[in-house]
Amino acid sequence: MTRLFTLVTLSLLPAQVWAEAYMRPVPQAQSATAEFWFFMASLLLVAALITVGWLVHKR
Secondary structure (H helix, E strand, O other): OHHHHHHHHHHHHHHHHOOOOOOOOOOOOOOHHHHHHHHHHHHHHHHHHHHHHHHHHHO
């Protein structure tokens, strides 16, 4: 079993040598629509946090 494992490991090892190098993705610019919805989501998150804080304070 050990010989089989060694044989499989050595046969698959060259596949890593031929692997392509990692190419970093280029970030894309945000559109005005995406910025608007991010702003709205941020406002809703702040409103939710204020509401939770108010509800916890009432207890």
